[in-house]
Amino acid sequence: MVHCVNASYHHGDLRRALIEAAVAAVGEVGVGSLSLRAVAKRAGVSHAAPAHHFGDKAGLLTAVAAEGHDRFADALERAWQTTGDFVEVGVAYVRFAIDHRPYFEIMFRPELLHTDDPELDRASRRSREMLHRGTDGPGPGEAANGYSTAALAAWSVVHGFAELLLAGNFDPAIDDDPEGVLREVVRQLRF
């Protein structure tokens, strides 16, 4: 039993193919118009194939979100270790939202996901930890809730910027150099 964990019989690696197809589809039509059947067609399988690997639509999106959080954590960690500047972690946050929009569109939408999924939990916990690097630690910031005020402020500002930008709520002029604008915005924070 358990012939092939995560492996392949008929298709090769359908699980992987479906995730990639989902990401591509979300990139084209948005998560709101994502159709399981379109994803299946894109991967060259029948419309019911995804259900076997992911249970349901939320299951597929959960797998995408988990992968997204992993990549996200990687990007944030890279930024932190490269520059040592927490502002640059914030820039990386928004950079990821822009460059990997399909992932980002899904990652922070629990209503689309199976929030009890252990893989998602592990990955999102990892990306969450990366966010606290730099703001947490020495500073005071009451930890009555799980976060320091500085971490909450930083998270809120970069997340809000990313959401408003991606949704198109900003002046289009910002699209020319979102990084530059964001850098100035983040500098408005006291650390």
Add this chain to the structure above:
Amino acid sequence: MVHCVNASYHHGDLRRALIEAAVAAVGEVGVGSLSLRAVAKRAGVSHAAPAHHFGDKAGLLTAVAAEGHDRFADALERAWQTTGDFVEVGVAYVRFAIDHRPYFEIMFRPELLHTDDPELDRASRRSREMLHRGTDGPGPGEAANGYSTAALAAWSVVHGFAELLLAGNFDPAIDDDPEGVLREVVRQLRF
């Protein structure tokens, strides 16, 4: 011709009833699971009735979003004129998101709306202007794009806080006193 603008024949004021039914439905199941047919049933009309008043689903959501932006602008203006403190405008921003969640869930999601609708344009422009009160004006903040850096930072931080809070991405402990936490978060901004 044009017997009754916005008025009532068979039903009373179906347009109004449908908007209220939509708000109630979004409050219960979220905008993602909103069904036009459920809204119609809630208003006591046939499943195709909404189409006549709003064209399509996006049309109904557009009307809801426009009404939301009007109420939103009212709330922000009230906060500004009452306190004169821009921090309190930010608090009112998040307060609105919490207290009128169904509206807020829709207002900043252009992909769900008819963004060319004149009513929506007027209302959202109004709420946008309220946001710039207090940050704009005297300060420098390059206006290369439409906003000052301070306004962008303030908007981003309150919007991000609201989104993360509503989506449930924060520690549940914050739900006890989101206003208090937000006030400290906003104070992390230099004005």
Add this chain to the structure above:
DNA sequence: AACGCGATCTTTCCATCGTCAAGACCTTGC
């Protein structure tokens, strides 16, 4: 070497959805 089991995928079916077209009803203006 043959069997059987379980994993993988397909096919078929169903309820629900948004939208469209056609018709019924009702109010208003003439």
Add this chain to the structure above:
DNA sequence: GCAAGGTCTTGACGATGGAAAGATCGCGTT
């Protein structure tokens, strides 16, 4: 009154997500 047009209903269609049942295939066992 009567035509006209706004209001709403009915019925239908294609698309969707999901459930159920069957077909196909590879592996471990004997």
